[in-house]
Amino acid sequence: MQPVSPNAKRYDGTTILLHWVTAFLVIEQWLGAQIIDWFPSGPLRIDARSAHISLGVLLAVLLIGRVLWRSSRGRRLPLADSGFLGLVAKATHWGLYGLLAAMVLVGLALTWTRGDSLFNLVRIPAFDPGNHALADQIQEVHATIGWIILALAGIHAAAALFHHFVWRDGVLARMLARG
Numbered sequence: 001m002q003p004v005s006p007n008a009k010r011y012d013g014t015t016i017l018l019h020w021v022t023a024f025l026v027i028e029q030w031l032g033a034q035i036i037d038w039f040p041s042g043p044l045r046i047d048a049r050s051a052h053i054s055l056g057v058l059l060a061v062l063l064i065g066r067v068l069w070r071s072s073r074g075r076r077l078p079l080a081d082s083g084f085l086g087l088v089a090k091a092t093h094w095g096l097y098g099l100l101a102a103m104v105l106v107g108l109a110l111t112w113t114r115g116d117s118l119f120n121l122v123r124i125p126a127f128d129p130g131n132h133a134l135a136d137q138i139q140e141v142h143a144t145i146g147w148i149i150l151a152l153a154g155i156h157a158a159a160a161l162f163h164h165f166v167w168r169d170g171v172l173a174r175m176l177a178r179g
């Protein structure tokens with residue numbers, strides 16, 4: 001195990017901001033989706049679902065921005081571990097990017113398949129009106145990917161906290177504005 005030097009540089013501000021806004025939105029999207037059905041069927045439920053869809057689109061834009069930033073001017077730091085654990089960390093990060101992209105695409109497909117109303121202002125026409133079975137299947141895939149993201153992000157966060165509190169290296173600090 002090769003701990004990162006405590007003097008290791010931080011990620012740049014844009015990368016840090018995009019990381020934490022993405023993390024916040026993922027948790028918010030998951031929790032927000034759980035309460036949609038708490039609202040009575042009608043305008044309030046439409047608003048709750050519209051908020052989920054709109055913030056989902058924001059997440060999609062941020063994800064594209066993050067990938068573009070990472071592949072151009074964003075700072076990339078060497079892995080904390082050059083061996084097997086480093087490979088696991090890399091696979092986790094790419095897994096999270098891939099799952100987030102899948103989540104956004106399936107969410108958009110779900111919106112289009114169901115057909116919807118955005119805040120009772122904009123009508124999204126249904127791709128195949130009345131085909132509830134298809135919408136249900138896509139919703140199940142959406143919910144399943146959500147659970148997988150939650151589990152992987154939980155392992156990822158636990159690893160970051162383990163680095164910080166047990167190995168006491170600078171890995172968490174490099175993703176913090178001040179550390």
Ligand code: HEM
Nearest residue numbers: 026029030033036049053056057103104107108111143146
């Ligand atoms: C990481 C981002 C996201 C997470 C964690 C998330 C999570 C969820 C969850 C857990 C559900 C409930 C599924 C169920 O139990 O049946 C749901 C429903 C839904 N999601 Fe997402 N979602 C995300 C992004 C998106 C995006 C980008 C869109 C579309 C632009 C979207 C559109 C929808 C729609 C239309 C529903 C159905 C809501 C309803 O049942 O009334 N989601 N989402």
Ligand code: HEM
Nearest residue numbers: 023026027070079080093096097153157160161171172175
């Ligand atoms: C849903 C929540 C989260 C998602 C989707 C997520 C996603 C990611 C991704 C994709 C990376 C790789 C960055 C890159 O190299 O491009 C990363 C890095 C990182 N994340 Fe998260 N993250 C989440 C939550 C957290 C939490 C809660 C913590 C801390 C407790 C954390 C700490 C870190 C750290 C320290 C790094 C940098 C690792 C390194 O430099 O080797 N993340 N995250």
